Amino acid sequence: MPLEYDFDVPSVCPWCGFENEAMANMTGTERPTDGDVTMCMECGILGVVDTASPTGLRKPNPIERAEFLRDPDIKKMLWAWQIVDDQRRAARRRHSP
Numbered sequence: 001m002p003l004e005y006d007f008d009v010p011s012v013c014p015w016c017g018f019e020n021e022a023m024a025n026m027t028g029t030e031r032p033t034d035g036d037v038t039m040c041m042e043c044g045i046l047g048v049v050d051t052a053s054p055t056g057l058r059k060p061n062p063i064e065r066a067e068f069l070r071d072p073d074i075k076k077m078l079w080a081w082q083i084v085d086d087q088r089r090a091a092r093r094r095h096s097p
């Protein structure tokens with residue numbers, strides 16, 4: 001189910017290969033464009049929108065990564081994702097044989 005600011009922009013995570021159905025711009029509400037940052041819903045790692053890439057995303061370079069990690073909104077999103085992922089992993093452990 002897409003969130004309010006998710007856009008129907010499929011992409012493949014450059015870190016884990018997960019195919020994300022939608023994409024949100026982590027630094028605004030506009031449709032993500034080249035250079036914007038987004039986060040994979042599978043691994044929680046940041047990716048940079050790159051329409052020239054066949055996957056739609058690329059890994060951030062070191063300068064971009066440092067910039068993203070200083071952004072308070074991005075830090076909040078990473079923190080929230082970590083809580084959700086911890087809960088998801090705990091649920092999987094409870095349901096595994």
Ligand SMILES: [Zn+2]
Pocket residue numbers: 013014015016017018040041042043044045
């Ligand atoms: Zn990923």
